[in-house]
Structures are given as C-alpha cells and as structure tokens.
Amino acid sequence: MRQAILNLEESKIREVANAGMGRADVLPFWFGESDEITPEPVRAAAVAALQAGETFYSHNLGLPELRQAVADYASRLHGPIAAERIAITSGGVNALMLAVQMLVDAGDEVLAVTPVWPNLTAQPLILGAHLRCVALQPQPDGAWALDLPALLAAITPQTRLLIVNSPNNPTGWTLSRAEQQAILARCRETGTWILADEVYERLYYRGDTPSGAAPSFLDIAVADDRLVAVQSFSKAFLMTGWRLGWLTMPPAMTPQMGKLLEFNTSCAPVFVQRAALAALAQTDTITPRIVAHLRQCRDTLVPLLQAVPGVHTSAAPGGMYAFLRIDGFDDSLALAKRLVAEAGLGLAPGVAFAPEADGWLRWCFASKDVARLRQGVQRLRDWLAGQG
Amino acid sequence: MRQAILNLEESKIREVANAGMGRADVLPFWFGESDEITPEPVRAAAVAALQAGETFYSHNLGLPELRQAVADYASRLHGPIAAERIAITSGGVNALMLAVQMLVDAGDEVLAVTPVWPNLTAQPLILGAHLRCVALQPQPDGAWALDLPALLAAITPQTRLLIVNSPNNPTGWTLSRAEQQAILARCRETGTWILADEVYERLYYRGDTPSGAAPSFLDIAVADDRLVAVQSFSKAFLMTGWRLGWLTMPPAMTPQMGKLLEFNTSCAPVFVQRAALAALAQTDTITPRIVAHLRQCRDTLVPLLQAVPGVHTSAAPGGMYAFLRIDGFDDSLALAKRLVAEAGLGLAPGVAFAPEADGWLRWCFASKDVARLRQGVQRLRDWLAGQG
Known part of the structure; x- marks a missing residue:
C-alpha cells in the first residue's frame, strides 16, 4: 500500500463516535448531518x-x-x-x-x-x-x-x-x-x-x-x-x-x-x-423551512452555551455548527471522549479539523427537536460542575 | 488542467453512439449493458x-x-x-x-x-x-x-x-x-x-x-x-x-x-x-435465469455471424460480447460509424479497447429479445452485400 494512504489520518470524529458505540444514552451531535428524513x-x-x-x-x-x-x-x-x-x-x-x-x-x-x-x-x-x-x-x-x-x-x-x-x-x-x-x-x-x-x-x-x-x-x-x-x-x-x-x-x-x-x-x-x-x-418550500429551523437551533444553542461558565463560542454566520472551547481543556480528543463516556454527550474534537483547532469542539446543531440541544447543554453544564 | 487528464482518450464507443443520436432506427449493441430492467x-x-x-x-x-x-x-x-x-x-x-x-x-x-x-x-x-x-x-x-x-x-x-x-x-x-x-x-x-x-x-x-x-x-x-x-x-x-x-x-x-x-x-x-x-x-433465482438467457443470446448470435461471408468470430467462454472482424475493414472506428449511418447497426469499435484490436468490433449480446440479434445480423449481412 502507498505510504501516502497509510499516512492519511483516520477520522478522529469517528474515533470519538466509536467510543460511544452501544451507548443508547448518548446524545450524538458529532456528525455533520440533520436528523430529519428527506422530504x-x-x-x-x-x-x-x-x-x-x-x-x-x-x-x-x-x-x-x-x-x-x-x-x-x-x-x-x-x-x-x-x-x-x-x-x-x-x-x-x-x-x-x-x-x-x-x-x-x-x-x-x-x-x-x-x-x-x-x-x-x-x-x-x-x-x-x-x-x-x-x-x-x-x-x-x-x-x-x-x-x-x-x-x-x-x-x-x-x-x-x-x-x-x-x-x-x-x-x-x-x-x-x-x-x-x-x-x-x-x-x-x-x-x-x-x-x-x-x-x-x-x-x-x-x-x-x-x-x-x-x-x-x-x-x-x-x-x-x-x-x-x-x-x-x-x-x-x-x-x-x-x-x-x-x-x-x-x-x-x-x-x-x-x-x-x-x-x-x-x-x-x-x-x-x-x-x-x-x-x-x-426548493422554495423545502429550503427556507430548513434554514429557518437551523437558525432557531443556532439561536437556541449558542446563548445557552455562552451562559455556561468557561465556555467560549460565537454564533456562526453560516453552516450548522457551534464551535466552542472550554477553559482548562486543551486536548479536544481526550475531552470529547470523556464527554461521551461521562456526560453522554457526543461532540466532534477540534483536532479532527486542524492542529490549531485542538482545544475546540464542534457541535452540530441540525436537530429536528430543539429540546435535544437544551438537554445536551444541560449535560455539559452538569459535567463541568462535577469537575470542581 | 493536468496534461495527464487532457491526454486521456474520450470514449470511442460514445463517439460512435453519438453518431447515431436521434436515429430511432438504429439497433444499439454498443454499450455493455442488458436492456432488461432490474428485477x-x-x-x-x-x-x-x-x-x-x-x-x-x-x-x-x-x-x-x-x-x-x-x-x-x-x-x-x-x-x-x-x-x-x-x-x-x-x-x-x-x-x-x-x-x-x-x-x-x-x-x-x-x-x-x-x-x-x-x-x-x-x-x-x-x-x-x-x-x-x-x-x-x-x-x-x-x-x-x-x-x-x-x-x-x-x-x-x-x-x-x-x-x-x-x-x-x-x-x-x-x-x-x-x-x-x-x-x-x-x-x-x-x-x-x-x-x-x-x-x-x-x-x-x-x-x-x-x-x-x-x-x-x-x-x-x-x-x-x-x-x-x-x-x-x-x-x-x-x-x-x-x-x-x-x-x-x-x-x-x-x-x-x-x-x-x-x-x-x-x-x-x-x-x-x-x-x-x-x-x-x-441470487439462486435471479442469476441462473440471466446466465441461461445470455447463453441463448450468445448461441444465437455467434453462429449467425460465423455464417456471414468474411466475418470471423468465436463463441466467448465468458462475458456478454461477441468480438468480430470483417475481412477488408481494418479501421474499426470508421467501420462502426458507417454501420450506424448506413446499416442502422450500433457496435463498439475495437480500437476503443486497444490499438491491437483495431479492425475488430464488439457486439453486446445482452438483449432481452433474441430476435433483435437476428435482425442485427441481417442488417450486417445486407450492408456487406451492398459493398460489392
């Protein structure tokens, strides 16, 4: 096999997701995909x-x-x-x-x-x-x-x-x-x-x-x-x-x-x-509804995250992700794995996207049920409170 | 654009097929595909x-x-x-x-x-x-x-x-x-x-x-x-x-x-x-029926082709193609284009597959209706008879 292929990194998002396999109680926000079926x-x-x-x-x-x-x-x-x-x-x-x-x-x-x-x-x-x-x-x-x-x-x-x-x-x-x-x-x-x-x-x-x-x-x-x-x-x-x-x-x-x-x-x-x-x-009926819903998801999730002590994030002008960092946690892969195992919260580690994004987490907010986002933030908040 | 991509040959099969575009009277045997819908x-x-x-x-x-x-x-x-x-x-x-x-x-x-x-x-x-x-x-x-x-x-x-x-x-x-x-x-x-x-x-x-x-x-x-x-x-x-x-x-x-x-x-x-x-x-019901039918197609087409004066071909042990050459026609691309235009018969030129196959023609025999194959051979026979 080519060295160029062997050198390609396996997905660190999947590495975190695999750590949550068989855990029905994990809220998954790790993949870049809505949970809505095609119209x-x-x-x-x-x-x-x-x-x-x-x-x-x-x-x-x-x-x-x-x-x-x-x-x-x-x-x-x-x-x-x-x-x-x-x-x-x-x-x-x-x-x-x-x-x-x-x-x-x-x-x-x-x-x-x-x-x-x-x-x-x-x-x-x-x-x-x-x-x-x-x-x-x-x-x-x-x-x-x-x-x-x-x-x-x-x-x-x-x-x-x-x-x-x-x-x-x-x-x-x-x-x-x-x-x-x-x-x-x-x-x-x-x-x-x-x-x-x-x-x-x-x-x-x-x-x-x-x-x-x-x-x-x-x-x-x-x-x-x-x-x-x-x-x-x-x-x-x-x-x-x-x-x-x-x-x-x-x-x-x-x-x-x-x-x-x-x-x-x-x-x-x-x-x-x-x-x-x-x-x-x-598209005139499908797409505006999707975008309006995603805006609602973003505008629900981001203020809740910003209200969590130690969390830093900004409302993204585009896309379907919140990107956040948490004071005191610089290893995003380790943090993402701990959040899966200890908080039942599935996020993608920033290091999957570039070395300079280590310490960050990606949260896909494309959730049909906005309450899932609130529930996720509560899990994060509870887990952080337990870290003393 | 890369020279390596510019150098890739466009399909000569498609070149022949394009020459038959808008001709509803052409019998197409040029592509490698059965004309049967998926079961x-x-x-x-x-x-x-x-x-x-x-x-x-x-x-x-x-x-x-x-x-x-x-x-x-x-x-x-x-x-x-x-x-x-x-x-x-x-x-x-x-x-x-x-x-x-x-x-x-x-x-x-x-x-x-x-x-x-x-x-x-x-x-x-x-x-x-x-x-x-x-x-x-x-x-x-x-x-x-x-x-x-x-x-x-x-x-x-x-x-x-x-x-x-x-x-x-x-x-x-x-x-x-x-x-x-x-x-x-x-x-x-x-x-x-x-x-x-x-x-x-x-x-x-x-x-x-x-x-x-x-x-x-x-x-x-x-x-x-x-x-x-x-x-x-x-x-x-x-x-x-x-x-x-x-x-x-x-x-x-x-x-x-x-x-x-x-x-x-x-x-x-x-x-x-x-x-x-x-x-x-x-597969035990689908595949044997397909293979039996293709064998019938092959065993219909090949003897008919072999009986055409000047045509050389052999019953293939595998696949869904007859590969044939015709005495006196060494340029397969020109021949395939003439067959489309003058005989209403769509075959693939051998040169599409390698220089050494120039002078040959590929005939896909995966035809739901075996009569189409007989009709195709008749067109070839009639056209050759007209070449003096």
Whole structure:
C-alpha cells in the first residue's frame, strides 16, 4: 500500500463516535448531518423512477434536465450559469475529489485554509500533492477570522490550487465579499485554481446578500476563471444519504470532467437524479423551512452555551455548527471522549479539523427537536460542575 | 488542467453512439449493458427503504449486513472469505479506482493485459503511473489467447500492479486455472499486486468449474496475498444503473480502504444497499435465469455471424460480447460509424479497447429479445452485400 494512504489520518470524529458505540444514552451531535428524513415528495420521485424501471446507465455528466435545473437554480442565486458548466456527482465529496484529480499532479503545491473538514486536505495528499495550510485565527469572542494578508502572501505562482470552504466546517467562518474579491484577484495574478467548497451556502444567517445565500465565488468570477465551485444536495435538501452533488466549472473543463466521471463512478443513479429534480422544483418550500429551523437551533444553542461558565463560542454566520472551547481543556480528543463516556454527550474534537483547532469542539446543531440541544447543554453544564 | 487528464482518450464507443443520436432506427449493441430492467423484488427493497426513511449517511465500508451477505455469497463461489475483507463501492469502476488510488504512486509501473475496457488503463494514468501493456493474441478462429510466457516475463520487481480483466471485455478471453496459478506465483516472486476485474465471473459458459463461475484469483489466493478482486452488482443482477459493486482485499487493507471511501464518496446510499441485499437473497433465482438467457443470446448470435461471408468470430467462454472482424475493414472506428449511418447497426469499435484490436468490433449480446440479434445480423449481412 502507498505510504501516502497509510499516512492519511483516520477520522478522529469517528474515533470519538466509536467510543460511544452501544451507548443508547448518548446524545450524538458529532456528525455533520440533520436528523430529519428527506422530504416525502423527494423520496416519492425516486420511488416513481424505480417503479418505472429507470435502472440503466446514464450520462456521465448527469441527466441533461437535471444539469439544466441545477443551472437555473444556481443562476437565481449567483447570476447566469450555463448548464454546460455543471456536472452532477456522487455527493459533494466526490465533486471535490474529481476537481482535485483534474487539477493536481503529484508534487504540486496545494494551499488550504484551515481548520477545515479533513476530506479537503486528504484529497490532494491522495494525488501526491505537497500541502500547505493557512490557519484562520480564533478571536476573543470565539469566532474565527481570516488573516487576509497572510493568505494573499501564501498564494504564489507555485500554488497550483487554493482550497477554501466557506461557510466553513467546523468554525462557521464565512468569507466576506471583499475577501473573495482580493483572493480572486490574487489567484488571477498567480494562475492559481480556486476550489470553493460552498455546500453550506444556503445555511447563511446574516441576511446581507440579495439571494440570502452566503457570498459565493460564483457571484464575482467569470465563466473562464480558474474556479471550481462545489455544491451538494445534502444540506439544503436533507439528502445526505443520497450521495448527490454537483460542481460548476469553466466550460472548457466540461468534456475533461466527463472523462473523469466515467473513470470514477460512470454516473449517478437515474432514480437519485429524479429525486434531485423534485427537490429543486420545490426548493422554495423545502429550503427556507430548513434554514429557518437551523437558525432557531443556532439561536437556541449558542446563548445557552455562552451562559455556561468557561465556555467560549460565537454564533456562526453560516453552516450548522457551534464551535466552542472550554477553559482548562486543551486536548479536544481526550475531552470529547470523556464527554461521551461521562456526560453522554457526543461532540466532534477540534483536532479532527486542524492542529490549531485542538482545544475546540464542534457541535452540530441540525436537530429536528430543539429540546435535544437544551438537554445536551444541560449535560455539559452538569459535567463541568462535577469537575470542581 | 493536468496534461495527464487532457491526454486521456474520450470514449470511442460514445463517439460512435453519438453518431447515431436521434436515429430511432438504429439497433444499439454498443454499450455493455442488458436492456432488461432490474428485477422487481430488488427494486421493491429500495422502495421500502426509501419509504422507511433510510436517507442518512452510512458506514464507509458498507452496511455490515451487506458486507456479510457479500462474503457469504463470495464464499459459496470461491471458498471462505471473511466479511472484514469486503468493501461496498459505488459501482465496479469505483472499486477499481479505489484500488488504484490505494496502490499506485505517480511514476509507478503498472502492467495491463489488453485489449480491455478503457477505464482500466485510464485509472492508473490519472494517478500518474507509467503504463505498460501486454497484448492478447488473436487466433485464426477469432478467439483471443494469452501469451503466458510473454506476460510472465513482463512482470518484474519494478511492476507495482498487474491489471487483468477475466472474463475479458471485449474479447471474451477467460484465464484458465493454470494461467492464474502461474501469474500468482510470478507476482508473489516480484511483490506485484494483482487487480483482478472479475465482474463477468457469473457470465461463464464452459461449465468446467464446481461453482459454474469463471476461474477466479480468489479461488487460489490466500487472504494476505497482494490481490484486490473487483465485483459488481451490474451484470449478474441486472443493476447497472444502481452503481453498486464491491472489492475483496487483504484484511490489513480494510481500514485504509475505509479512509479512501470516505474521501471519494463517503458511502453508498443505504436504500441502494438494501436492494443489493434483496438481490443476493434471491441470487439462486435471479442469476441462473440471466446466465441461461445470455447463453441463448450468445448461441444465437455467434453462429449467425460465423455464417456471414468474411466475418470471423468465436463463441466467448465468458462475458456478454461477441468480438468480430470483417475481412477488408481494418479501421474499426470508421467501420462502426458507417454501420450506424448506413446499416442502422450500433457496435463498439475495437480500437476503443486497444490499438491491437483495431479492425475488430464488439457486439453486446445482452438483449432481452433474441430476435433483435437476428435482425442485427441481417442488417450486417445486407450492408456487406451492398459493398460489392
């Protein structure tokens, strides 16, 4: 086996979750997933396709009608995007992997903004890249912020690819329009590709954009810019387990991406794509309800956490996580394991996302029943009270 | 974009199929897919899972009960195989890609037996490998055969990975047990990994094995051998469009494969895995019917083709293809395009599978209605008669 693969870290989130296996009394907030089932009309569309016998291979790049529906949806959020720039993928993570395969040769320099979902930094390593990271900075109020001059200085003509996830998993940090413009301008100078993981764009709570979605590189880039933007049906349509996403790319990349899709998964199942068509057709009823509920979850959880002595956190502008640290606990993996074992509380350790996030914990607040969040905070409070 | 990706050939099969677009009068035999819908009980299991709300993330390596069911199924064919050696993947092609990611560093030497499905040779190139090929040899009767001494000599300590697809797409060539033993022995000497694409194992017509399946490397290897064997639900269960397969690997590789799955697609949809469980539970009714029908297709098509003046082909021992050449036509791409345009007959050009297969055509005989095959041969016969 390749040393590059042996070197990849196993998920520290899963390490904590495994420590809670068989414990029915643990409240799990460790994974990045809502506990709500996919809306019925979306499931019904897949059922209808299965009953109609849509069980054959399909287009590498996705059903033409789904690519068009995605382009229409994205155009409403970000301005005109042609269907020829869209590829349907087997999940957002698959879209990210395909982009990395397309762009990164072994030995290439890849730059990532961290802390970040570990898949984003693992993928370039699988391709044999040389990975460098620019760390966000924790602020006194518990929010994280970008050191823009440091990032711009780190982007050089040797930087093949810049990976940015905004709204960010795990910190909730979200790029401002001005930051995006500065990054895009710098990458145009250096010839650097931008891989923008924007799967949380609809889970945005600032209300300072016309569409309501988080600022996207697609808002400011032209079609031929060196940009691949990745999306997923998981978050805004409650479709995590369906494994369906898409990417938006320059038109010249599309035929090349068709080849990579063929050689990776060939295509997404047609009946899954039919479900996605139903989801997009009903986004105006599905997505606002999800976002309003998540805002309620965030606005329930964060003040309760902030009221716990020693806890530091800030209401995230985007995403579905609270990211917190607790005075006196610097080893997040040990802390997360203790919280599972001693408090029945399942959180993800910050160290899973970057060394600089050790000492932090990620709490997914996508809970259908808001009372579960209150119950979780009470468990944390009780446990901390017992630490003397 | 990477030069390695730009260099990958676009599918010449698709090039021919595109030439027939909008032509409802073309009989399509170009793709490797049956025209039968997935059996109803298999679809019903997915429908039930969707209705029950199984729409969440699942285990990277697959549902434990599906891994066990696959292990039981494979053990019946090949002797004891533990569930811990199984990973569920998003199609056979995805299993192959994961194996290549696991084993091939940029610059490594990869050896492939050709002609072969082009995905198998494209995947190592995506990882930056140095690809070498050993060509099967066409025989006077239209069958293809392995030059075993040439292959054994080509496997050296520098050979990181040997890729073999048997039963072979497109030629139908199938490794004998003696050939497998010689190859395994040589790879043990050189430390070479074997990637065995055995997705056609059930479509085997010789009847000279106890299980009825084609000889498999799994029959003769021990668990810790450097072997990854790839399977799919597509062929033996009529599940092409579901994108579900599996691989069998040494137990020490399993945790590493879990990581690669996480970073590629995370998991296969649970409702798709439920369908696979239903398929495996009913393999004794589903698969023999499929194989008997394909044998009938083969035994209808091949004698008819052999009776056409100038056509050379042989009944394949495995797979679902007739591979044929026609005297006087050496450019298979041009010939395939002319057959679409002038005869309404859709075949795949041999050059799509290797340069040495130029002049050959692949005909997928997986046709629910055997009369379509007769009609296709008549079109070929009529067209050839008109060529003077």
